[in-house]
Structure formats: structure tokens, C-alpha cells
Amino acid sequence: MKRFNKFVWGFLLCILLVVTTACTRKSADDNKLYLYNWTYYTPDALVAKFEEETGIDVIIDNFASNEEMFAKVMAGGNKGYDILFPSSDYTQIMIKLGLLSELDHDKLPNLRYISPLISEKASYDPEFKYSVPYFMGSSGIAVNTDRIEGAYEHSWSIFSDARFAGRMSLLDDMREVMGAALKHLGYDGNTTDEMQLKQAADLIREEWKPNIVKFDSESFGKAFSRGEFVVVHAYPENVFAEIPQESWPSIDFFIPEEGGMMYIDNMVIPSEARHKENAHTFINFMHDPKNYALFLDTFGFPPTTNTGAQQYMENKDFFFSVEDLANSDNIQDLGPELEKYNTLWETVRYEH
Numbered sequence: 001m002k003r004f005n006k007f008v009w010g011f012l013l014c015i016l017l018v019v020t021t022a023c024t025r026k027s028a029d030d031n032k033l034y035l036y037n038w039t040y041y042t043p044d045a046l047v048a049k050f051e052e053e054t055g056i057d058v059i060i061d062n063f064a065s066n067e068e069m070f071a072k073v074m075a076g077g078n079k080g081y082d083i084l085f086p087s088s089d090y091t092q093i094m095i096k097l098g099l100l101s102e103l104d105h106d107k108l109p110n111l112r113y114i115s116p117l118i119s120e121k122a123s124y125d126p127e128f129k130y131s132v133p134y135f136m137g138s139s140g141i142a143v144n145t146d147r148i149e150g151a152y153e154h155s156w157s158i159f160s161d162a163r164f165a166g167r168m169s170l171l172d173d174m175r176e177v178m179g180a181a182l183k184h185l186g187y188d189g190n191t192t193d194e195m196q197l198k199q200a201a202d203l204i205r206e207e208w209k210p211n212i213v214k215f216d217s218e219s220f221g222k223a224f225s226r227g228e229f230v231v232v233h234a235y236p237e238n239v240f241a242e243i244p245q246e247s248w249p250s251i252d253f254f255i256p257e258e259g260g261m262m263y264i265d266n267m268v269i270p271s272e273a274r275h276k277e278n279a280h281t282f283i284n285f286m287h288d289p290k291n292y293a294l295f296l297d298t299f300g301f302p303p304t305t306n307t308g309a310q311q312y313m314e315n316k317d318f319f320f321s322v323e324d325l326a327n328s329d330n331i332q333d334l335g336p337e338l339e340k341y342n343t344l345w346e347t348v349r350y351e352h
Contacts, residue, residue, distance in 0.1 A: 033278040035060045036069060036081040038265070039218060040241045043298040050285050056278050064218040065173050066090045073099065078270040082279040088264040089175070091131050092124035092333040100130040101269040107280040108132065110287035113308040117322075121330055122264055131266035132283050135295075136304045138262040138328050139176055140255040140320065142239045147230045154254045156184035158231055159208040168231040169223070170208065172215035174345040175331050177204060179261035180233070189261050189329035192337040201344040205351070215349065236319040237299040248300075253319045259327030 035042065039062040047058050063069040066087050069077075073084065078099055086094060094100050105111060111128060118133045125131045141158060147167075152158050159168060170177050179189035181200035191197065213229065221238035223229050232239065236253050243251065267286070269279045285291055289308030296302070296309055302318040303310040304325075334341070 030275065030278075031056055033058050033083070033275055033282055034081045035083050035085075035282075036072075036077065037062060037083075037085040038235075039064055040221065040238050041085065041265075043295055045298070046286075046291060046294050049291065049294075050282060054278075054281060054285070056281065058282075067174070070094075073270070079272045079274075081270060082273040082275045083282060084268050084270060085134055085265055086268060087331060088122065088124055088266065089331045089333040091264075091266045091268060094268065095125060095130050096333075099271055101271050101273065101276060102129055103132065103269065103283075104280060107277075108284045108287075110284050110289075113287050113289055113292070113306045115305055115307050118264065118305055124333070125266075131268045132287070133305050134265040134267050134286070135301060136262070136264045136325075137235075137301065138255050138260055138320065138325055139171060139180075139233065139235050140253055140260060142224060142232050142234045142236070143252040143254075144224065144227070144230045144250060145252050146250045147227060153257075155256050155258060156180050156260075159211060159233075162211060164231050165211040166213060167229055168212045169214055169216045169220050169229050170204075170212050170233040171220075172217040174341055176261050177215070177233070177348075178341055178345065179329065179331065180256075181208070183256070183259045183261070183327070183329070186258070189259070190332045190334065192334060192340060194340060197340055197344055201348050204348050209348065237301070240300055240319070255320050255324045255328065257327070259329065261331050262325050262328035263331055 033056050035058060037060060042060055047060070050056065051058055063072070066089070069084065069086060070090055070093070111132065114128070114133060118136055119126055121136065122133065143152065148164065150163065152161065158164070159170065178197070178200055181203045182189050182191060182196065185196070185199055185203065187196045187200070216223070220229060220232045220234060221242040224232050224234070224239055225242035239251065239253065240248060267283050269276055273279060286295065287306055289306060290312050292306040292309040293312035297313055297315045300315055300319050302321055303313065304322050
């Protein structure tokens with residue numbers, strides 16, 4: 001009988017150890033947050049602040065284009081991440097496909113700081129049912145004024161300028177580059193008119209492409225900082241993150257006068273995310289005005305998105321202003337019409 005009792009107690013102890021270990025592992029896993037964000041787009045200081053305040057460990061993967069992000073999501077990445085950061089057109093696509101969780105606004109009180117302008121522009125989700133704006137901005141052009149001679153226009157025509165041949169790059173992003181060419185030609189950056197699209201593709205292929213080193217959405221910031229490129233089609237954060245602040249005055253970043261393709265990048269929670277509570281905590285943390293001010297100061301962004309942040313910002317000089325976006329078009333989901341872009345982009349990208 002004693003031997004039996006020893007056996008029973010030993011067996012129960014083993015079960016207890018297994019259950020305790022499983023619970024501990026589950027608890028540790030619950031303390032995670034997996035982000036899939038654009039390269040250079042998550043300030044280290046802000047992540048450290050979030051981790052310190054919440055005890056939640058943040059793990060970040062990066063992507064270089066919406067297409068790359070979406071392909072990974074469709075291949076199963078929807079299960080591996082808790083927050084994705086798609087631009088407005090891909091946010092709209094994922095809403096239509098049922099890939100996103102509906103947000104609990106009771107857990108997001110800082111939504112009250114979202115700029116009314118964002119609500120106006122975010123026609124894909126004006127009530128923020130599935131998405132919360134991360135930042136509204138625009139790509140543009142960065143020029144290293146220390147490494148060029150002569151004047152140049154604040155226009156997309158700079159990529160036709162043979163003086164800079166072999167020292168320029170364009171983003172490896174179909175909608176950005178096609179949109180830039182369309183705007184330069186005076187067209188809507190979201191047009192589906194076949195003749196207008198062909199003119200844009202011809203412009204890129206015949207006048208811009210011969211002068212660039214490559215299409216690059218990933219390493220252009222580093223290449224620009226090393227002097228390999230002197231003119232780059234760029235997101236400002238990618239460029240200025242690679243350059244010491246004392247050298248910033250030599251960098252002329254501008255949104256072309258004819259306009260470009262503006263964007264609203266969003267925070268969304270995949271429908272199969274494992275840490276939705278933590279995801280809500282991070283989204284609300286981001287839009288605390290003091291935290292959002294840190295985000296803006298890190299990249300020199302203007303306060304286009306959060307109405308409470310400006311009073312806490314140290315930086316008063318921005319790479320661009322809200323006014324600079326006046327002639328730009330927000331990238332929209334074009335549905336089946338996007339195939340017109342895809343077909344022409346293949347000829348731009350891969351034909352010589």
C-alpha cells in the first residue's frame with residue numbers, strides 16, 4: 001500500500017510539473033508581441049520604452065514593399081504576426097479578404113488624437129474599424145547637394161537628367177514609380193486609363209531607367225549615405241536614419257511640385273494573431289501624444305497624424321509639410337484594374 005501511494009504521489013507530481021511547465025511556457029509566450037513593419041520604421045527607443053512600461057517583449061521583422069508583406073501574409077504570415085503595417089491600398093485589400101480583426105475601441109482611447117484629415121483621407125476605413133493610422137506621409141526625392149553641381153528642378157524630371165546618370169535610384173515599388181510618372185505627366189496617380197498608363201511606362205523605361213543604377217526599396221538609404229547614389233527616390237526616414245544629424249543640411253529632400261503618391265500606413269491586427277490584447281496595448285501606446293512625438297522626432301516627420309503630439313516635439317524643422325502633400329494622391333486599391341499596372345510594370349522592370 002505504501003509502495004502504491006509512493007507511485008501515485010510520484011505520478012501526480014510528474015503531472016503537476018508538466019502542467020506547471022506548460023503554463024509557464026504559455027505565460028512566457030503570452031508576453032510577446034510580433035510586429036511586421038517597414039524597414040527603419042520602428043524607433044528603437046520607443047520599443048524599449050514600451051517593453052519597460054508593459055513587460056511585453058517585442059519581436060520585429062521588416063519588409064521593403066507592400067507586395068512583399070502581402071505575399072508573406074498570404075503564404076501564412078497572417079498567423080505569425082500580431083500587428084502588420086500596410087499602406088492604405090493593401091489595408092483595403094486585406095479588409096475585403098477578411099484577413100483583419102475588428103478592433104476594440106474601448107481598448108484604444110488614444111484614437112481621439114487621430115487627425116480629422118486622416119479620417120477624410122482614409123476612405124477605405126473611415127471609422128477605423130480594422131485599422132489605426134500609423135503615419136500619413138509621402139515618398140519624395142533626396143539629393144546630396146554636396147556631391148552635385150548646378151541647379152535642378154524640384155520635379156520628377158530629375159530622373160531624366162543625364163548629369164546624374166549612374167548615380168540615381170528609383171524605388172522598387174510599382175505603384176510609387178508608376179504613380180510618380182503619372183503625376184509628372186499631369187494624370188491622376190490612380191488612373192486606370194490604358195493610354196495614360198502606357199505613356200507613364202514609356203517615360204520610365206525610355207527616359208528614367210537609362211539613368212538609374214537600379215530599382216531599390218531596401219538598401220538605397222545606406223547606398224546614399226555612402227555616396228554611391230546622389231539622387232534617390234526615397235522615403236525620408238530611410239535616408240536620414242543612415243546619415244548623422246550634423247550632415248542633414250546637405251540633404252535636400254522634397255516632394256516634387258507636380259505631386260507624388262502619398263500614403264497612409266496603418267497598424268492592423270491579423271485575424272489569426274495570437275496576442276491581440278498586446279497588439280491593442282501597443283497601438284494605444286503609439287498614439288499617446290508623448291510617445292507619438294518621440295516617433296515623429298526620430299524621423300523628422302511633421303505632425304500630420306496625431307493632433308496631440310506637436311506640443312511634446314523637440315524638432316520644429318520637418319523634411320516636408322502637410323502643405324507639400326496638396327498635389328499628391330493617396331494610393332488606392334484598384335481591384336482587377338491593377339492588372340493593367342502589373343502588365344506594364346513587367347516591361348519596365350525586366351525588359352531592356
